Amino acid sequence: MAEWIEACAAGDIDEEDVMRFDHAGRTFAVYRSPDDEYFATDGLCTHERVHLADGLVMDDIIECPKHNGRFNYKTGAAKGAPVCVNLKTYPVKVTAGKVLIEIE
Amino acid sequence: MSAADFEMSNRPRRDYSLVGESTRRAIETGLASAEWYHTEVARKTMKELMQRSDAPAIRDTMLWIGLILGSAAGAITFWGTWWCVPFFAVYGVLYGSASDSRWHECGHGTAFKTRWMNDVVYQIASFMLMRNPVVWRWSHARHHTDTIIVGRDAEIAVMRPPDLLRAALAFTGYGDFRHALPALLRQASGRLSDDEKSYIPETEWQRAVVAARWHVAIYVATVAVALYTRSFLPLMLIGLPRIYGSWHMVLTGLLQHIGLADNVIDHRLNSRTVYMNPVSRWIYWNMNYHVEHHMFPMVPYHALPRLHALIKHDLPAPNPSMWHAYKEAWPVLLRQLRYEDFYLKRELPATARPYRHEFHNMAVSAAAE
Structure with a gap:
């Protein structure tokens, strides 16, 4: 069942940046866009197991720190x-x- | 400086294929796709270092293209006389060596901020190097995932025990050319090797074949022009610079990893940073800061000196020159002829965090089984 989980304070993430959030053995990436909106994805790149939170946010793109x-x-x-x-x-x-994330 | 040596009796030789015993072992032990050591850098600082900019790469690319066109013009003008030789010498290095660093940085997408600029230079440089742009994009991704992991890394330049004749031939350009051209022809015929299939997703195979066909078509056209004009000149301008101009790429590139550890997950153990003269650094686009590049591949080439200054307290001292680095590596290579597990382990400064050895020791003991 999905529930809302607190990931961080809104001010913890700079604009156009990303932050790692771990919960219940899972890892997520929480983003703050240049337009001051918040988003969340799985924390690891689907190519290799690399934390996206170490990557670079450019507009609405997150770039993996390992392989681009x-x-x-x-x-x-x-x-x-x-x-x-x-x-x-x-x-x-x-x-x-x-910042709250709805996680199943 | 100290060196590590391991007993070699009864150990099987390393299997460098990407679908063999070493591959299986690397996956089983967790050495493949592992989480690597990296120096702690504040997020805010790293974000600044990773920032893209078009300006440095546009400046360098315009200079690169300008010098290529200028040296080509000189070579054509003086074709048939000895005066063409210095022009070809310059042209060759720009074509056969500087293209490697452009291929590399644009492949990472870090040279330019504007995406299409990275893609255009990447395609041009791939052609110059006789590298399939699809195949090599994936092989280089693997190189960064599993740097110098035997059975996983497709870009290990000097394997163990080292083939010194092959390494020497590499400086002539022929060593690499004799593999690059047949590989391109094979790919153009629609066949990818098992190794290539191991790191390229199936959805990309056809794109790799098409890319190879484009390259081959341009080479065929160049040969046709040479035959039609009954002149060697077209080949001296397209294709052959891959041979006579690649010495600088080999000179700088070999130093990246030779003589250092394999099967580790700490780039301080398997990569080398070497201080170089400004001309070589321009040709090489600062890849002499190689430990830094592997630890943080998304930092653009123009920011690597800043990154180096920031984290050098945690890295082995850089070699002060290429000469020093080769002098350091040469006896290690000679020793590896008999003891292939021998490698150079450089001392860390007192300010550094200790090396991560655990996978290395596990891999070596596994190799002894």
Whole structure:
């Protein structure tokens, strides 16, 4: 059953940046876009097991720190080699200054 | 400086195929696709270092293309006289060596901020190097996932025990050429090797074949022009610079990993940073900071000196020159002829965190089984 889990405070992430969030043995990446919106995806690149939170956010793209694999973190879409499999995304809301992720 | 040596009796030789015994062992032990050591760098600082910019690469690319066209013009003008030799010498290095660093940086997508600029230069440089742009994009991704992991890394330049004749031939350009051209022809005929299939997703195979066919078509056209004009000149300008101009790529590139450890998950053990003269650094696009590049591949070439200054407290001292690095590596290679597990282990400064050895020891003991 899905539940909303607090990932971090809204101010913990800079604009156009990403942060790692681990919960119940799983790892997630939480993003703050240049437009000050928040998003969340699985934390590991679908190409190799590399934490996306160490990567670079550019507009709506997260680039894997290891192989330059690029995803649209808003939709999870893989944007070309070396990534071929989309990222799973999660609903996010900001309540009372906290970033919450809906996780099953 | 110290060296590590291991008993070699009854150990099987390393299996460098990507679908063999070493591959199986690397996967089973967790050495493949492992989480690697990296120096701690504050997120804010790393984010600044990773920032892309078009300006440095546009400047360097315009200079590169300008010098290529200028030296080509000189070579054509003086064709048939000895005066063409210095022009070809310059042209060859720009074509056969500088293209390697452009291929590499654009393959990482870090040279330019603008994506299509990376892609265009990547395609051009791949052609110059006789490298299939699809195959090599994936092989290099593997090289970064499993750097110098035997049975996994497709880009190990000097295997153990080292083939010194082959390494010497590499400086002539012929050593690599005799593999690059047949590979391109094979791929153009629609056949990928088992090794290639091991690191390229099936969805990309056809793209690799098509890319090879484009390359071959341009080479065929070049040969046709040479035959039609009854001149060797077209081949001196397209194709052959891959041979006579690749010496600088080999000179700098061999130093990246030779003589250092394999089967480790700490780039400080298997990669080498070497201080170089400014000309070589321009040709090589700062890949002399190789430990830094492997630890943080998304840092653009122009930011590597800054990254080096930031993390050198955690790395072995860089070699002060290429000469020093070769002088250091040569006796190790000679020793590896008899004891292939021998490698150079450089001392860390007192400010560094200890090496990560655990996988290395496990892999070596596994190899003894």
